[in-house]
Amino acid sequence: MSREDEYRAIRHSAALSRMDHVGLLRLMGDEVMEAVDAVCSGDLWVRDSRMLQTLILDDRGQPLADVYVCPDDDACFLLVEGITSEELSALLARHVDPELDAELEDLRPDHELLSVHGPYAWEVLSKWLTPDIIGLPYLSFYRFDRGICFRAGKTGEYGYDLMLRSADAEEVRGELLELVTSLDGAEVSLEALDLCALENGFFSVRHGSVEGLTPMELQLQWRVSTRKRFPGVAAMEQRRARGIGRRLTHFVARDEVKSGDVLRGPEAPVGEVMTAAFSPGVGGVVGTALLDISVAHPGIDEFFASDRDPASPIWTVSSPMLLNRSLLVDPRRHTYATRDGETDPPLWQGSLP
Amino acid sequence: MTTDLSDYVASREAILDQVRRILRDTMKLKIEPQAIDPDAPLFGTGLGMDSVDAVELVIQLDTVFGLQLSGSPEAFLKIRSVNTIVDAIMEMTDES
Amino acid sequence: MSDAPRITGWGVASALGVGRERLRGALFRGAIGIAPILRFDTSSFTAHVGAMVTGYESDGRDATVLCHEFGSLALRDALAHARLDPESLGSLRVALTLGASLFGDQNTENLARSLAKELSIEGPAITVSTACTSSTQAIGFGADLIRGGFADLVLAGGVDVLTPALFAGFHALGVLSEGPCTPFGQQVGTTLGEGAGFLVIERGGLRDATTRALIRGYGLSGDAYHETSPEPRGRGVAAAIRSALDDAGVSETEIGYLNAHGTGTIANDAAEWCAIRSVFGSELGCSIPLSSTKGHLGHAQSAAGVLEVISTLECMGAGLAPTTAGFEGPRPGGPPRPVSAKKPEPLAYELALSSNSAFGGNNCALVFGNAGRAPLDVDEIRPVFVSTTAALCAGASNVEELASIYESNSPPSDREIRIDLAAELPRVDLRGIDRASELLTAVTSRALAEAGLKLKGEARERTGLMVGALRASPDSIERFSSSIVERGLTKPDATAFAQLLPSAAQSACAKALNIRGPQSTINIGEGSGLLACAISAWMLAQRRDSDRIVAAAVDVQTEGVAGGALGDAACALVLGTAPTSVEVVGIGVAGPDHLDEAIAQAQRRWGSAKPPELFVDRLKPLEGMPATSSSFALAHAVHSLRQGGARSAMVASKGTTASVAIILASTEVIHDN
Incomplete structure (x- = not known):
């Protein structure tokens, strides 16, 4: 399976993936939301059966973990990237009032997470689970007899994460896989999912954590409350008062650039490359750069990676950079079989340096 | 910085701030416009706007900038983050 | 009172004709009442059709005038069908339950008052303002007035008029179809309509009348989901249908025909289809005859429910299935085979179910059927108790402070209402909440918190919210009106439009606090809050679909001063079936000029020979809070009983369109009599 085939599955049909990098935890008790609120940085404006993306910051205000908070009756499920369940447990012990009625349980030992992504992922799930799945709004979840179906995903396409008992997972x-294959899809790697996340501007705590960067530089202020206390709040307040000197900005390039490459403008250095990867959809390299705040904007075509020979030009772009198929596919009207791939607009509407 | 670049950044920032203010007022956000990240998603996650907020946003963008997004669904897809809105406004200004 | 309320007549003013005979003829012919709109200019919109009342297509008179006229025509038509002389209404105990929402800045009770006056209706006139479910709920509450012995005969229905502002609001939300709507079909979007419809509902044995059908039960629920969109999996719709079946004492397999809300929008039709399959199962869901009448009559808003019930009654009586006009093929995610013949075809059925859903997630379902079947006995009456109260107004942020205003009998010097709802509800997104919603959510949240209730799991579905409110929040009304003035009809403020209903505060509060049980917004002008308590009490006593109902009221003044005007007020009482130290022992509801009758009813239900020890009047020093003042009086009565000042207390209110009396007693003394 080539990276191109994996990419095509995610961007054009349906892709299956194991999500072994995601921690699965459950908090039980009467005061679970109070407990989660004490460690997460965002306003937990989340209703039952809905999911909310938030962060856990360290004392310097840097993201430690990327968390989906999923409350449901007396429980709250947490899908966590970036820290282990032991580390989360330690954080809760440190920041949560021990009197609160909230008990943490690691579900990983006997649960697995499988996910289906793609513009026709809903078709796979509606056949496998129930046609009602098409009514499940983005960032919602619901229980079924064999597990929980979370509608989430970090690819810009329809995405469903299925939490299953380990005993059932292989079956x-x-x-x-049979359903995915019937739609010309495939099983895909985490690297392919990460590329799609990058193209759509999703933060990855596994790649995006750089020394000294807070949610302000990372454009994640929407995940940080301005009205509550949380770990790292003092650092965030300081950073807000002082302002930031650099900001994460997306770019495209024709030639290879790599993480750590210095970026220069016509006169002086302007920043450095954080992440970069070849995108079949763009036909070039996509990536994120940390740019001086004075030029941390899309639409600039004057920068280049100076370490390369010859120097490789990069163009800054807005996020999300692709016109995802999923935006044009309506489960109430379309199917994979009746799609008209010919008339679809290109994924990438821009050009390359 | 070259003159062209500084002019570009200045005009982009001016539009960016106007769009941020519109978003703050449309969404009744009690925060400074600067706290709205240019690449923050507008719908579903991020700022968490919904279809009703979108109606008001489209009207405001038309009123303030003359940006017409209603009508075709593809035009509507131009509003996914603050930056994509700014792109659409700058593109429109370039064309006219 | 175990006898099911009887339907003895009905009347309409509709897009298929004024008068039931015309509607009947048109329905049976398969006629469609949707046509290009002539009453106002639609050239700047993308949709141009509507379902206007026949003969009024070009009538440009004020909406309130048309509302009254449509209502009057339909009421007189209904009386004629029921063989009732309009002159005789004064001698019967007649009530009016009116579904009316009047998007805009008018108080809805004025329409009820003028209709009641015209027909000399002496009993209570109750307005239900929950947009598209207004008239459906009005029929349910009308049936309750009969079941509870509050009236002998009820005229129950609803009225709405299609105005340019209403059209503009729906247009802005992008839910209008270009051509006539085809519910569940290929054409996506709805077509707005208007009209009026009323049922004559009466108790058995009242007079020599032909019983044409029986009201078997109704059910209410809230989505607690969104201002305009339905909960996508239709859980709220399913809950209302289940509650109606339960109230009727029938199983889903006994329903012979289902009249769906079926507006034609993607969101509604898909959610409703999910709900139908969840109640009836996939197999029965696909085979039960179902249709939407909106292909014929458009979406008549506050009159939609009653017009659909009447269309069903006409067809049921003739052994026909109402059809889905315009339907030519199913839409993915919808019923595959709705009834869609060109003309209604023969179908024999004894029981029908009609379902409606509204903005803010107010759902209502009705079960009604032919007279031939004997209904089951109603359940035992359950005792109802007051658990907690919360009050908020200038100078009082709890019942203790309210008590000191009562004791001093003078207005507070501090006119500011201090409230930081975001701090009280840190995990609720309160962005864009309007003033009425903020006040109502604050008192409801405080009352539930004091009762130690966390709305999780089943408690969400078992908790209701009954709100007395006269109109939408003035700040939302002002935002909507000024957006139309400044930007024109094609660019109204959609977020303000979504909050332009008297029920907007109830929906916002339900959403913020996860209240999904039976809920509604009612209005009798002065005294609305006390009526909300009375309705909550009788619903808890007679029904089994909730364990507690928050009975609340909210007022927001138009002329505000910074920080809140004198007159901004909200009050909430948690009523429930779990015993507390204060029981609701008697309620009475009567016409606005018959407070004595309401008091006598309450006294009779209490069964005590002695009058209550304490009489609490509404709060005199605080003026200009018509919905809330009587709720304050009741909250103060509860406080006084708890303080041991008396063992029984009464609050009675001579309201604008109805009088209400409630007697409370300390539980220690109840059995002394």
């Missing part, structure tokens, strides 16, 4: 994986 379900087979069933889903």
Whole structure:
């Protein structure tokens, strides 16, 4: 399976993936939301059966973990990237009032997470689970007899994460793979998902954590409350008062650039490359750069990676950079079989240096 | 910085701030416009706007900038983050 | 009172004709009442059709005038059908329950008052303002007035008029179809309509009348989801349908025909279809005859529910299934085979179910059927108690401070209402909440918190919210009006439009606090809050679909001073079936000029020979809070009983369109009599 084939599955049909990098935890008790609120940086404006993206920051205000908070009756499920369940447990012990009625349980030992992404991922799930799945709004979840279906995803396409008992996972994986394959899809790697996340501007705590960067530089202020206390709040307040000197900005390039490459303008250095990867959809390299705040804007075509020979020009772009198929596919009207791929507009509407 | 670049950044920032103010007022956000990240998603996650907020946003963008987004669904897809809105406004200004 | 309320007549003013005979003829012919709009200019919109009342297509008179006229025509038509002389209404105990929402800045009770006056209706006139479910709920509450013995005969229905502002609001939300709507079909979007419809509902044995059908039950629920969109999986709709079936004492397999809300929008039709399959199962859901009448009559808003019930009654009586006009093929995610013949085809059924859903997630379902079947006995009456109260107004942020205003009998010097709802509810997104919603959410949240209630799990569905409110929040009304003035009809403020209903505060509060049980917004002008308490009490006593209902009221003044005007007020009482130290022992509801009758009813239900020890009047020093003042009086009565000042207390209110009396007693003395 080539990276191009994986990419095509995610961007054009449906892709199956194991999400072994995501921690699965559950808090039980009467005061679970109070407990989660004490460690997460965002305003937890989340209703039952809905999911909310938030962060856990360290004392310097840097993201430690990327968290989906998923409350449901007396429980709250947490899908966590960036820290282990032991580390989360330690954080809760440190920041949460021990009197609160909230008990943490690691679900990983006997649960797995399988996910289906793609503009027709809903078609796979509606066949495998229930046609009602098309009514499940983005960032919602619901329980079924064999587990929980979370509608989330970090690719810009329809995405469903299925939490299953480990005993069932292999059988379900087979069933889903059969359905995915019937739509010309495939099983894909985490690297392919990460590329799609990058193209759509999703933060990855596994790649995006750089020494000294807070949610302000990372354009994640929407995940940070301005009205509550949380770990790292003092650092955030300081950073807000002082302002930031650099900001994460997306770019495209024709030639190879790599993480750490210095970026220069016509006169002086302007920043450095954080992440970069070849995108089949763009036909070039996509990436994020940390640019001086004075030029941290899309639409600039004057910068280049100076370490390369010859120097490789980069163009800054807005995020999300692709016109995802999922935006044009309506589960209430379309199917994979009746799609008209010919008339679809290109994924990438821009040009390259 | 070259003159062209500083002019570009200045005009982009001016539009960016106006769009941020519109978003703050449309969404009744009690925060400084600067706290709205240019690449923050507008719908679903991020600023968490919904279809009703979108109606008001489209009207405001038309009123303030003359940006017409209603009508075709593809035009509507131009509003996904603050930056994509600014792009659409700058593109429109370039064309006219 | 175990006898089911009887339907003895009905009347309409509709897009398929004024008068039931015309509607009947048109329906049976398969006629469609949707046509290009002539009453106002639609050239700047993308949709141009509507379902206007026949003969009024070009009538440009004020909406309130048209509302009254449509209502009057339909009421007289209904009386004629029921063989009732309009002159005789004064001698019967007649009530009016009116579904009316009047998007805009008018108080809805004025329409009820003028209609009641015209027909000399002496009993209570109750307005239900929950947009598209207004008239459906009005029929349910009308049936309750009969079941509870509050009236002998009820005229129940609704009225709405299609105005340019209403059209503009729906247009801005992008839900209008270009051509006539085809519910569940290919054409996406709805077509707005208007009209009026009323049922004559009466108790058995009142007079020599032909019983044409029986009202078997109704059910209410709230989505607690969004201002305009339905909960996508239709859980709220399903809950209302289940509650109606339960109230009727029938199973889903006994329903012979289902009249769906079926507006034609993607969101509604898909959510409703999910709900139908969840209640009836996939197999029965696909095979039960179902249709939407909106292909014929458009979406008549506050009159939609009653017009759909009447269309069903006409067809049921003739052994026909109402059809879905315009339907030519299913839409993915919808019923595959709705009834869609060109003309209604024969179908024999004894029981029908009609469902409606509204902005803010107010759902209502009705079960009604032919007279031939004997209804089951109603359940035992359950005792109802007051658990907690919360009050908020100038100078009082709890019942203790309210008590000191009562004791001093003078207005507070501090006129500011201090409230930081974001601090009280840190995990609720309160962005864009309007003033009425803020006040109502604050008192409801405080009352539930004091009762130690966390709305999780089943408690969400088992908790209701009954709100007395006269109109939408003035700040939302002002935002909407000024957007139309400044930007024109094609660019109204959509967020303000979504909050332009008297029920907007109830929906926002339900959403913020996760209240999904039976809920509604009612209005009798002065005294609305006390009526909300009375309705909550009788629903808890007679029904089994909730364990507690928050009975609340909210007022927001138009002429505000910074920080809140004198007259901004909200009050909430948690009523429930779990015993507390204060029981609701008697309620009475009567006409606005018959407070004595309401008091006598309450006294009779209490069963005590002695009058209550304490009489609490509404709060005199605080003026200009018509919905809330009587709720304050009741909250103060509860406080006084708890303080041991008396063992029984009464609050009675001579309201604008109805009088209400409620007697409370300390639980220690109840069995002394």
